Amino acid sequence: MSLDELSLELPIEHFANVFGSCDSYMKIIERSLRVTMTLRDSRVKIIGNEADVASAQNVIMKLLELSRRGNDITEQQVCYALDIEKEKSDVDLASLDDDIICHTVNGKPVKPKTAGQKKYVDSIRKRMITFGIGPAGTGKTYLAMAMAITAFKKEEVSRIILTRPAIEAGEKLGFLPGDLQSKIDPYLRPLYDALYQIMGSESFLKNMEKGLIEVAPLAYMRGRTLDNAFIILDEAQNTTSSQMKMFLTRIGFGSKVVVTGDATQKDLPKDVVSGLDVASRVLNKIDDIAFCKLDSKDVVRHPLVQKIVKAYEDYETKKTKSKSIKAANKGANSHRN
DSSP states (O other): OOOEEEEEOOGGGGGHHHGGGGHHHHHHHHHHTOOOEEETEEEEEEEEEEHHHHHHHHHHHHHHHHHHTTTTOOHHHHHHHHHHHHHTTTOOHHHHHHHOOOOOOSSOOOOOOHHHHHHHHHHHHHHHHEEEEOOTTTTTTHHHHHHHHHHHHTSSSSEHHHEOOOOSSSSOOOOOOOOHHHHHHHHHHHHHHHHHHHHOHHHHHHHTTSSSSEEGGGGHHHHOOBBBBEEEESGGGGBHHHHHHHTTBBOOTOOOOEEEEOOOOSSSTTTTOHHHHHHHHHSSTTTTTTEOOOOGGGGGGGGHHHHHHHHHHHHHHHHHHHHHHHHHHHHHHHHOO
């Protein structure tokens, strides 16, 4: 099989950003697309079969465009650009880069990094209630928090309410010392972390003292009507069906709701059905309610997390297929008997 060779000239100031420290991103592209690349002065030479060379060129040009826009290229962006190229998807990384939700207290822009995240953010903008369902690392809570803070700063809502079911993650923590707030804070810590990063601790504490930002366990929502608020229910896979119904019926006029959860990480007792699972079946045909499913491709943490999530997804798929086959065989055998 004959090999193709392509030479590209790139601005020298973008080389380190596009190809990574010690050419680490270049090596990822080479392994993924089965090409060989060499860098010299302001040129990159790509050798491989015709289709792979063309794909490598496309990936490099997408990363170059992100670099020109002032982004510090990450390994996640390189891997996502490769995924898009392999699937021949029409996802435009530049359009994702244009959608800046807000800036963190350090001035870093918060924006969707994948097509799934973009769809999720757009649903939050357009719908009254959005369910963000997906594995760890897909930005469900963080993006929802960014949208809430943006709406609050624009005075589209008068307050932010963040809530979680207070359930231990598979461990019995026993007696926790201190007052009620110190007992529930460990369950709500991830919400505080996101608020501090986006809003800053001083602004957060000031608004919390005024009652404009509230972080509370789900049980505290009972009996309330929440008007003109941006409400986020996090870790919704750990709600019961009655808790989910209770929460959704708290919503008042002028409010927006985001429910986030990972259906694969439930901490409920084995005989309790998740309220998130029930809501997905019961509410999926109601106007103004959106269900956004995120998957391993939308993971924006370390690429190893993406591989872990994908491995578990494949394992669960195989297990489900195996159960279906066993059930079908059992039904066929009982029918013969």
